[in-house]
Amino acid sequence: MRRLLLNMQRALATPSRNPRMATVLGRLLATAFIICFGTGLYSHFLQQPLPWMHFSTWPPNGYQLTQGIHITAGIACFPLLLAKLYTIYPQLFQAPPVRNILHFIERASITIFVAASIVEIVTGLINTYQWYPWPFPFKQVHFALSFVIIGSLAVHIAFKLPIITRYWRKKNSYDESGALVLDEEDQPPENASGRVGGLTGTVMRWIDTAPPREPAVSRRGFIVTIGTAAVAVVALTAGQSFRFLDSLNVFAPRRSGIGPDDLPINRTAKAAQVLESAISPDWRLTLRRGDVSKDLDYRQLKALQQREVQLPIACVEGWSQLATWRGVRLRDLMAEVGLQPGDTLKLTSLEVRGGYRMTTMGPEYVQDPTTLVALELNGAVLDIEHGYPARMIAPGRPGVLQTKWLRTIEVVS
C-alpha cells in the first residue's frame, strides 16, 4: 500500500506541481474567494438586513457593481480552482495517509474545503442559468457554505503558513537556472525501492518511459494556460454585468438589450399570476400610514408630477442593465399620507405568491430623491413584464426588491 501511494506520487510529479505554484495560485484563489464572500454578504444583508443596518444609496449602481463582481469572480474561480487542485493533486496519495491526529484534522479540513468550494461555485454558476438540479435550497446552502469555505480557508492557511511564507517570493523559490529550490522536508519521496511486478509495475514502466518534461517550459506553459483561461472566461461572460464588455458577451446567460422595452426580465407576469389583475380597470395603488390611507388609480398617478431617473436593474444572478425610468417620486407620493423621515415601508405586489411578494424598504431608500414609483421605462409605458401598472425603482438595491405590479405601499408601524 505504502509503495503504491509513493509510486502514485512519483508518477504524478511534474514541474508545475510544486509549493511555489501552489502558493501563487492559492493567493489568487483566496483573493477571489474573499471578494465573493464580501460581495455575497453585502447582497445577503441587502435582502435580509439586521434591524440596525442602514445602506448607502450612493453610488446608485453600487449593487450592480458588487453583484457583477461577485458573479464574475465566481466564474474566474473555475480555472483558478482547477489549477490549484492540479498543483496539489499528488498530496492525495501521501504515505502514510494519516501520520497523527493533527495531520488527520488537516486532511479532513482540506476535504471539506475542496468539496464545499466545488459545490459552491458549481451550484452558483448553474443557479445563474436558472436551473436547479440539486436536492437542497440554493440560497440557504450557498450562504451557509460561504462561512464553511472561508473558515476552512483560514484553517488551511494556518496549516500551510510556513510553506506559504517560504515560497511567497519568487527569488526564494527558484535558483538562477530556474530550478525549484526545495527545503529538506519538502523533498519528493524517494523511489519506492525494488522492482514492482504485475499490473502496477507495467503501468509504472509505461508512465516512466514517457519522455520527461522540461521544467521551465512546463511551468511557464501552465501559468500562461491558466492565465489565458481565467481572462477568457471573464471576458466572454462579464458583459452581462459590465457594459464595456457587452460586445464580448458570448457565453453569459443574459444579454443586455434583450427583452420587453429592451431590458431582460426575471419573473414573468404569467408566473406571478398577474395577467388579469395588472390590467384591470379596478386597479388602485393603496398608500397607508396608520389610520390614514389613500387609493390612487392609474390616471391620478399619471397626473402627479413625473420625474425621470437613470437607474440600473441589477439582479442577484449578476446581470444588470441601466434604464431610464419615469414616474412619481416615492417620498412625495407618500407625503400624501403623512410620511415621516424615519419611516420604513412595506411594499406589496399583486403577485399571488412568491418570496418577494411582500418586501420592506428602509428609510434611506424611501427618502432618496431618485426612488420612484415608475410608470414608464425607456420612453414607453411600462410593459406588463416589467411591472405595469406601477413598479418600484430605487438606487443600489437587488432586482428582487424592485417590486413589480405594486398594489400597496404602507408605513411599517
Place this chain on the structure above:
Amino acid sequence: MKSGVMKSGARTGSRMRAVRIVLAAAGVVLIAVGAVVMQQTVAPNRIVGVAIWFALAIVVHDAIIAPLVFVVGTLMRRAGRRIPPAVLAIIQGGIVVASIFTIIVVPEIVAKSLGARNATVLPFDYGLRLAIMWGVVAVLTALAVGVYAFLASRQNQRSRKAQG
C-alpha cells in the same frame, strides 16, 4: 549546501506560531457558524443532499477529472516524443482552455434544453457557440505553434551563423 536543497529556515518562530493559532481558531469559529446556519435554515434531509453533493464533488474531481488530465498528458508526451516540449505545452494549453469553457458552458446547454423560464434567460445558441469556441482555440493554438516554430528556426539560424 547541496544543490537544489535549502536548509529549512524560520518555520517555527513565535510570531508564526501566534498567527497560525489565531487563523486556526478564527477558521474553526467560521466553520461552526456555517454549520449552525445550515442546521437552522436547511431541513435535515436536505442537509443529506448537501453531503451527497460534497461526495460527488470529490469523486468527480479526484477520481475522474484529475486522472483524466494525467492520462491525457502522459499519452501526449509518449505520442509526441519528437515534438519540441514547448509545442507540446502550447497544444496542452489549448486543450485545457477549451476544456474549461466546456465545463462552464455544457450546463448552460442542458439548462436551455430543459426550457428557459422566459425568452430573456439563456438567449443564445450555446452549443453552436461552444463549437465555434473550440474552432477558435484550435486556430489560435495552431497560430501559436507556427509563431513558436518560426522564432525557434530563426534563433537556430542565428546561433549557427554565430558559430560559423
